[in-house]
Amino acid sequence: MIESESLSRQKQANVTDSRAYSQPQQSEMPFAVIQGEALSVMPKDLYIPPRALEIILEAFEGPLDLLLYFIKRQNLDILDIDVAAITRQYMNYIQLMREIQLELAADYLVMAAILAEIKTQMLLPRHSSDFYEEEDPRLELIKRLQEYERFKRAAEDVDKLPRLGRDTYQARAEVTYRDNRKSYPEVKINQLLDAFSGVLKRAEMFKSHQVSAEALSVRERMSHILDKLVGKTFVRFEGLFAFHEGKAGVVVTFLALMELIKESLIDIVQTEPFDSIHLVAKKS
Amino acid sequence: MNPQLIRQIIEGAFLAAAKPLDTLSLEALFEAHERPPRDQILAAIEEIEDDCRDRGYELKRVASGWRFQVNQDLAPWICRLWEEKPKRYSRAMLETLALIAYRQPLTRGDIELVRGVAVSTDIIRALQERNWIAVVGHRDVPGRPALYATTKFFLDYFNLAALQDLPPLEEIKSLVDFAPETMLASHDGGEVGEVNDSNKHD
Amino acid sequence: MNPQLIRQIIEGAFLAAAKPLDTLSLEALFEAHERPPRDQILAAIEEIEDDCRDRGYELKRVASGWRFQVNQDLAPWICRLWEEKPKRYSRAMLETLALIAYRQPLTRGDIELVRGVAVSTDIIRALQERNWIAVVGHRDVPGRPALYATTKFFLDYFNLAALQDLPPLEEIKSLVDFAPETMLASHDGGEVGEVNDSNKHD
Numbered sequence: 001m002i003e004s005e006s007l008s009r010q011k012q013a014n015v016t017d018s019r020a021y022s023q024p025q026q027s028e029m030p031f032a033v034i035q036g037e038a039l040s041v042m043p044k045d046l047y048i049p050p051r052a053l054e055i056i057l058e059a060f061e062g063p064l065d066l067l068l069y070f071i072k073r074q075n076l077d078i079l080d081i082d083v084a085a086i087t088r089q090y091m092n093y094i095q096l097m098r099e100i101q102l103e104l105a106a107d108y109l110v111m112a113a114i115l116a117e118i119k120t121q122m123l124l125p126r127h128s129s130d131f132y133e134e135e136d137p138r139l140e141l142i143k144r145l146q147e148y149e150r151f152k153r154a155a156e157d158v159d160k161l162p163r164l165g166r167d168t169y170q171a172r173a174e175v176t177y178r179d180n181r182k183s184y185p186e187v188k189i190n191q192l193l194d195a196f197s198g199v200l201k202r203a204e205m206f207k208s209h210q211v212s213a214e215a216l217s218v219r220e221r222m223s224h225i226l227d228k229l230v231g232k233t234f235v236r237f238e239g240l241f242a243f244h245e246g247k248a249g250v251v252v253t254f255l256a257l258m259e260l261i262k263e264s265l266i267d268i269v270q271t272e273p274f275d276s277i278h279l280v281a282k283k284s
Numbered sequence: 285m286n287p288q289l290i291r292q293i294i295e296g297a298f299l300a301a302a303k304p305l306d307t308l309s310l311e312a313l314f315e316a317h318e319r320p321p322r323d324q325i326l327a328a329i330e331e332i333e334d335d336c337r338d339r340g341y342e343l344k345r346v347a348s349g350w351r352f353q354v355n356q357d358l359a360p361w362i363c364r365l366w367e368e369k370p371k372r373y374s375r376a377m378l379e380t381l382a383l384i385a386y387r388q389p390l391t392r393g394d395i396e397l398v399r400g401v402a403v404s405t406d407i408i409r410a411l412q413e414r415n416w417i418a419v420v421g422h423r424d425v426p427g428r429p430a431l432y433a434t435t436k437f438f439l440d441y442f443n444l445a446a447l448q449d450l451p452p453l454e455e456i457k458s459l460v461d462f463a464p465e466t467m468l469a470s471h472d473g474g475e476v477g478e479v480n481d482s483n484k485h486d
Numbered sequence: 487m488n489p490q491l492i493r494q495i496i497e498g499a500f501l502a503a504a505k506p507l508d509t510l511s512l513e514a515l516f517e518a519h520e521r522p523p524r525d526q527i528l529a530a531i532e533e534i535e536d537d538c539r540d541r542g543y544e545l546k547r548v549a550s551g552w553r554f555q556v557n558q559d560l561a562p563w564i565c566r567l568w569e570e571k572p573k574r575y576s577r578a579m580l581e582t583l584a585l586i587a588y589r590q591p592l593t594r595g596d597i598e599l600v601r602g603v604a605v606s607t608d609i610i611r612a613l614q615e616r617n618w619i620a621v622v623g624h625r626d627v628p629g630r631p632a633l634y635a636t637t638k639f640f641l642d643y644f645n646l647a648a649l650q651d652l653p654p655l656e657e658i659k660s661l662v663d664f665a666p667e668t669m670l671a672s673h674d675g676g677e678v679g680e681v682n683d684s685n686k687h688d
Contacts, residue, residue, distance in 0.1 A: 061577050061603065064601065111602065144602070148600055150655055150656060151588070151600055153656055154584040154585075154588055154655055155577060155580035155581040156580075157584075160653075162558050162645040163644055163645070164642070164643045164645065165572050166572035167561050168555045168556055168558050168561065169299070169300035170504055170554075171299035171300065171504075171555055171556060172302055173341045173354050175362060176356060177359045178363065184414055187373060187378065187381075191378055192382050192385070192442070193382070194378075195378035195379040195382045196383070196385075198379060199399060202400065219388050220447035220448065222389055223388045223420050226421040226431060226433070227421075230420060264423075265423060281421050282424035288540065292540075292541060292542035292557065293542065293563045296542030299543050312566060313566050314563065338490065339494060339497055340493070340499075340501070341497065354498040354502045355494065361498075361515045362498050364515050365499060
């Protein structure tokens with residue numbers, strides 16, 4: 001299926017630019033390695049084991065790459081190329097491909113169509129005077145091939161750049177001390193108020209929860225009393241009052257106790273009448 | 285092999301390895317035919333050690349070999365490399381804190397009831413880590429949920445002598461009534477929407 | 487602050503950070519009252535650079551700052567520290583990366599047009615995971631395809647300080663030596679538009 005003429009040409013061809021194909025093929029360019037054996041020429045016989053073709057396929061990055069290969073292998077300038085011949089060669093190739101890896105063939109089929117189109121356009125009679133006005137149908141393809149080859153080389157250049165972990169290594173030294181000091185965001189009190197008023201607005205807490213009924217001092221005292229009771233068995237009732245706070249303080253503490261009892265957070269214990277009163281945090 | 289190259293290889297290896305290297309692992313860097321004798325390796329190590337004097341790092345002998353270490357007396361500066369940039373607190377965090385401040389002591393469930401959305405454990409943990417809130421007890425209901433209250437550090441941070449120095453609710457209420465648009469505008473959309481949605485479906 | 491201490495701090499920070507540091511991050515190591523002026527920091531960097539001559543490592547300027555790195559010519563020895571050989575990248579990945587590097591910002595479609603084959607999602611994802619490329623916008627056409635560009639980390643990884651340090655794109659002339667002027671001219675612009683001409687022939 002692959003033309004023997006082009007194959008023998010491939011063999012003789014000097015690689016125009018060995019660099020372009022330095023990877024993955026060398027100048028004697030094994031086409032693929034099948035079961036340890038280098039395949040440097042496309043097999044002439046019709047039967048190519050499907051696995052082998054897959055490997056060949058993997059050597060190319062797509063239809064442009066394959067076409068570039070055909071052109072370079074034949075050491076020809078594309079403008080001199082017999083588009084008919086290369087189209088035939090190309091079509092043979094993709095026919096083989098279609099048998100084993102259909103989804104890959106799609107990109108190649110597009111290229112086949114482009115080649116066929118160029119071929120037809122070349123067959124149309126044209127006046128020599130039109131040459132400069134009408135674009136050569138091959139020109140677009142050449143542009144694409146050039147553009148592709150450019151980036152194919154650029155990719156090789158990028159691959160050669162000194163790379164961290166391959167050509168150079170990040171230097172580091174151990175740090176034996178590491179207190180992970182953490183710095184915290186700052187909060188201003190008006191941010192807090194703003195957040196709170198947002199909650200109020202949303203939940204309409206005034207109506208459903210009647211928060212305003214309790215002065216803050218009472219709620220704070222509730223926290224303090226709970227704090228005192230935590231982890232202790234009994235605390236004497238009198239021990240909770242700080243008399244230096246005066247009457248107001250006593251009232252606040254008393255209200256807090258009432259509130260705590262109401263919310264069943266604490267229990268009051270008095271073993272006998274007129275005995276001292278003790279408070280205890282509720283246990284389950 | 286020339287001694288300077290040997291030294292460079294060893295120096296480079298110490299810096300690249302990120303772990304201590306002993307003489308065996310240093311020898312393994314060289315192929316048999318070029319491998320320097322051990323005393324030459326040790327000489328190179330000594331030279332490297334000497335060259336670090338007055339530098340920001342030193343070659344230190346540890347149990348499993350030698351390694352480069354950053355000088356300990358540079359710690360106050362070097363540690364700033366890992367200082368976390370303070371981020372801003374989320375609206376959810378500020379609202380939770382505000383609720384605990386004004387309604388303490390209360391449980392997570394209480395907060396959720398008012399805010400209409402779940403309170404993430406992260407928020408509670410962050411507030412505890414900052415020592416602004418603490419568990420002061422447990423409510424005597426199934427599950428015995430923790431009761432949270434603000435701490436002295438909270439008051440200190442906000443420069444308050446006592447909780448009653450927080451603006452009273454009435455003031456906040458009038459603030460809300462006074463400027464409803466700006467208040468609403470200051471919300472980041474998400475949560476308001478959530479609450480509204482849940483109301484609709486109720 | 488005495489210049490030697492400044493130098494030691496900077497030197498230690500480079501080794502401790504294990505990533506490139508720029509002047510901003512170096513300045514952040516110092517508290518405001520002790521912070522040296524920028525030219526003093528640059529002077530210290532220069533001094534450190536000079537001191538690495540003939541050593542196994544160098545202070546290298548890359549895209550996101552300076553870093554200590556092991557000399558390239560030592561790689562044959564240093565690489566023996568690790569059993570695993572450094573990964574090779576597929577041609578498809580390198581070609582895609584090269585296109586993004588030289589032609590950024592561009593879409594997946596732009597890449598496919600030049601390469602003539604579909605670009606697999608895996609490759610794009612792999613490049614993004616490595617933090618070598620990022621979406622920098624969307625082209626204002628139907629479907630709003632993502633525009634990709636390379637990142638600082640890409641430059642850092644490939645030892646470059648800026649995009650213009652990439653090896654120059656070669657002019658490919660071997661295919662057509664007698665190409666009309668128009669053809670050659672159209673390659674300088676580097677815009678993706680020119681490739682779109684193929685539509686005419688479809």
